[in-house]
Amino acid sequence: MALDLDKAWGLYDRQARFANNNAPLSAFIAGVGAGKTHALICWTLIRAIKNEGCVGALFGRTMRDHERVLLRSLFNRLAEIKDACGQTLLADYSKGESKITLVNGSEIWALPFGQVDRLRGITLSFAGVDEVEFCQGANPEDVHTVLTGRMRGHGPTPGIAYCTSPNGYRGVVRLFVDAQRNYLECKKKGDTEGMAKWARFYTVTATSFNNPYNPDSYFQALKSMSAKRYQQEVLGHVLAPQNTVFSLQNEHFVPWRWQEHPNLPRVYGVDWGNGASANVGVMIQVTPSGLWVVADELVCDDAPRGKFMDLLTKWVKSHGAADPDYFGVDRAIPTENGMLVRAFRNSRVRWLESKEEQSVNRGVEMMRDMLEPQEGPPRLVFSTSLTQTHTGLSAPIVPAMRGLAYLLDADGNPTPRIRYNTPFSHATDALRYAQQAGAYDPQLHGGRRPWSDPIRPATL
Numbered sequence: 001m002a003l004d005l006d007k008a009w010g011l012y013d014r015q016a017r018f019a020n021n022n023a024p025l026s027a028f029i030a031g032v033g034a035g036k037t038h039a040l041i042c043w044t045l046i047r048a049i050k051n052e053g054c055v056g057a058l059f060g061r062t063m064r065d066h067e068r069v070l071l072r073s074l075f076n077r078l079a080e081i082k083d084a085c086g087q088t089l090l091a092d093y094s095k096g097e098s099k100i101t102l103v104n105g106s107e108i109w110a111l112p113f114g115q116v117d118r119l120r121g122i123t124l125s126f127a128g129v130d131e132v133e134f135c136q137g138a139n140p141e142d143v144h145t146v147l148t149g150r151m152r153g154h155g156p157t158p159g160i161a162y163c164t165s166p167n168g169y170r171g172v173v174r175l176f177v178d179a180q181r182n183y184l185e186c187k188k189k190g191d192t193e194g195m196a197k198w199a200r201f202y203t204v205t206a207t208s209f210n211n212p213y214n215p216d217s218y219f220q221a222l223k224s225m226s227a228k229r230y231q232q233e234v235l236g237h238v239l240a241p242q243n244t245v246f247s248l249q250n251e252h253f254v255p256w257r258w259q260e261h262p263n264l265p266r267v268y269g270v271d272w273g274n275g276a277s278a279n280v281g282v283m284i285q286v287t288p289s290g291l292w293v294v295a296d297e298l299v300c301d302d303a304p305r306g307k308f309m310d311l312l313t314k315w316v317k318s319h320g321a322a323d324p325d326y327f328g329v330d331r332a333i334p335t336e337n338g339m340l341v342r343a344f345r346n347s348r349v350r351w352l353e354s355k356e357e358q359s360v361n362r363g364v365e366m367m368r369d370m371l372e373p374q375e376g377p378p379r380l381v382f383s384t385s386l387t388q389t390h391t392g393l394s395a396p397i398v399p400a401m402r403g404l405a406y407l408l409d410a411d412g413n414p415t416p417r418i419r420y421n422t423p424f425s426h427a428t429d430a431l432r433y434a435q436q437a438g439a440y441d442p443q444l445h446g447g448r449r450p451w452s453d454p455i456r457p458a459t460l
Contacts, residue, residue, distance in 0.1 A: 005046065008084040009077055010213075014206045015039040018161075019046055023202035024151075026161040027176045030206035031236040032222070033214050036163035037130055041073045043161045044108060044128035049089070051155035053105035054125035059113040059147075061135040066098065066110045070130060074100065074108070114138050116146050125153035127160050133167035133416075140171030166238045167416055176203045177238055208234045226372040229365060243414050245364060245404040245428075246371065248382070256383035258295035258319060261285055265444060266324040267292070268316060269434025270340070271426045272308070272333040277301045278394045278426045279308040283319060284434055290446025292370065294382045294397055294431065301393040309336055313343050323347045325444070328437030330429070331358075350437040360418055363432040366439060379445075380435070393423060400427035 006016045015035055018028040019042040026043065030036050044058050058074065060066045075090075082088045092101040098110040113119065113129060116138050127147055132140045147160055166173045179201035186194030208214065208222065222234050231237045264285040273279035281298040298315045300308050316324060323346035329337050331351035341349050352358045370380035387396040395403060403424035406414040418425075438444040 003081065003085050005042070005081070008080050009038075009042050011039070011042060012210065012212055014204050014210055015042065018163075018202075018204040019043045021202045021204075022157050022159075024159045024200050025176075025179075026159060026202045026204075027172065028161070028163040028204050028206070029166055029173055029176065029236055029238070030163070030204075030210075031208040031234040032165055033208040033211055033218060033234075034206040034236070035211050035213070036165070037069060037073055040128045040130055040161060040163040041070065041077050043163075044126070045074070045077055045089075047126040047128075047157060047159065047161075048102055048106040048108055049104065050157040051106055051125050054153055054155040054158075055107045055109070055123065056126035056153075057109040057111050057122070057124050057128075059111055059127060059129040059143075061114050061131060061138075062112050063098070063110075065130065066112070071098075071110055113143050113147075116143050119146055119150060122150050123152045124150045125155035125158045127151070129160065129162045129164075131164050132162050132172050133164045133170075140173075141175075144172050144175065165233050166236060167232070168414075169238050170415065173238055176201050179203070205236055207236050222374070225374050226365070226368040226370075227374050228372060229368060230374040243405055243408075244402065245406065245418060246368070246401045248371075248398070248401055252371065252378055252381050253384050254293065254381050255385075256285075256293050256295055257385060258283065258285055258383070261295075262320055266319060267326045267328070267434050267438050267444065268324055269328045269430035269432070269437070270312065270330065271430040271433065272305060272330050272336055273300075273394070273426060279303055279305070279312075280394055280397075280426045280430045281312055281315065282397050282427065282430045282434060283316075284431075286325075286438075286444050288446065290379060290444065290448065292380045292435070292444075294380070294386065296383075297386060297397050297427070299392065299394050299396050299427070305333070305336060309339055312340075316344070326350060326434070326437040326441075328430075328433030328435070330433065348437070351433070352436060357436070360420075360432075361416065363436055364418070367432060367435050370435065390423065394426045395423045397427040397431060400424040401431075404428050 011019060015038065018026060018039050028036055028039050048056055058070055060070045078090050089102045091103045100108040114135055132143055151158055151160065162172050169177065179198045180203055183195055183198035186198060264287060267284045267286060269282045271280045279300040282294055283296040285293050285295045298312060300311060303311060323344045327340055327347055327349045329340065329349060329351050337349060356362065371378055373379060382398055386398050388398055390396055390399045405419050407417045407419050409415050442448060
């Protein structure tokens with residue numbers, strides 16, 4: 001039976017080029033909403049059809065990703081085949097083993113790649129990997145190294161495919177970018193052997209705008225991203241990684257005295273530190289337009305927690321008689337959080353509950369969205385009256401924002417992991433808690449909802 005799978009699955013041109021290629025190493029590097037996961041599922045099913053009787057795998061970051069997205073998409077693609085021709089390719093599905101068997105004897109195992117060392121004993125003929133550049137528990141280069149060593153199965157069209165948004169010039173994305181550059185260099189020299197070597201890497205790129213199925217409202221929502229994030233996650237640009245996490249410019253500073261704005265909403269962030277040191281509080285005032293101004297700070301390096309609690313309470317009350325609107329706090333210290341609730345009964349005290357909420361990278365990107373919006377001026381700024389330098393164990397917020405950096409790899413290149421337990425991490429954590437405490441309250445963002453993210457911080 002002849003069946004046009006591109007038509008049955010509704011693939012647009014770039015998805016179809018990726019899904020139907022026969023290269024041993026493939027990558028679909030694209031923006032959010034470009035249909036990466038859809039393309040990866042189609043690639044995986046096509047390889048399962050071509051490699052009759054072989055074992056393959058579909059890799060997500062976690063089994064939760066499989067349950068929510070990947071397996072659901074895979075079964076939808078199988079249903080579309082049945083709708084188009086009246087025949088099913090599905091022979092069996094074992095939920096306990098997370099294994100799909102097709103009528104040609106091919107198997108597709110649904111596996112997480114977050115703990116990559118657990119994959120060393122398997123043998124595969126093909127493997128599709130989703131969002132390899134955005135997994136907290138796995139290094140993309142390690143994932144690639146381990147999986148290429150697992151491609152020991154037989155089959156006429158073996159291969160590995162990656163679908164991901166770029167996370168800077170690093171990891172698997174860097175591998176494919178370098179392969180393209182090397183291929184072009186060999187082509188210039190007339191090096192046919194080198195061209196054949198680098199042609200093994202097949203790359204398709206796409207932006208969010210290439211997907212014809214996205215409505216106009218979708219692109220409007222993307223404009224809440226930072227300019228850097230928009231270039232990377234929407235346009236799919238591979239940007240050079242930065243050493244520092246944030247970049248503060250002149251536009252991020254305003255002349256501001258909190259005493260002159262006694263009636264504005266106040267949001268506080270508190271990092272309880274590690275006992276007698278690294279105790280930090282920041283205070284933000286929010287204008288009616290939704291501008292967040294970091295207006296004051298409290299840094300205590302010589303105060304045990306009980307003493308810091310007293311200092312914090314007095315400091316907060318010095319800003320006004322009314323209780324603040326929000327506190328964003330470190331969830332790891334429940335005793336002090338309870339004391340804060342009792343001291344400010346009319347305030348909402350929030351911390352980050354789930355693993356997704358606690359993701360530092362997620363919180364950093366939300367802060368960056370306010371610091372460097374795709375459209376308009378910054379929505380998070382700092383008073384020029386704040387301390388600009390530091391000499392103690394904990395940096396005040398401005399030098400902390402400038403000093404927070406990424407860890408470097410063995411070659412001295414920045415990785416996606418932030419360097420923690422430094423003088424710069426405590427104040428930035430406090431600001432991150434504050435920002436996420438009021439992230440979904442439209443009254444703190446000029447009446448608009450800045451993020452469509454369904455995750456909400458927990459309330460004490």
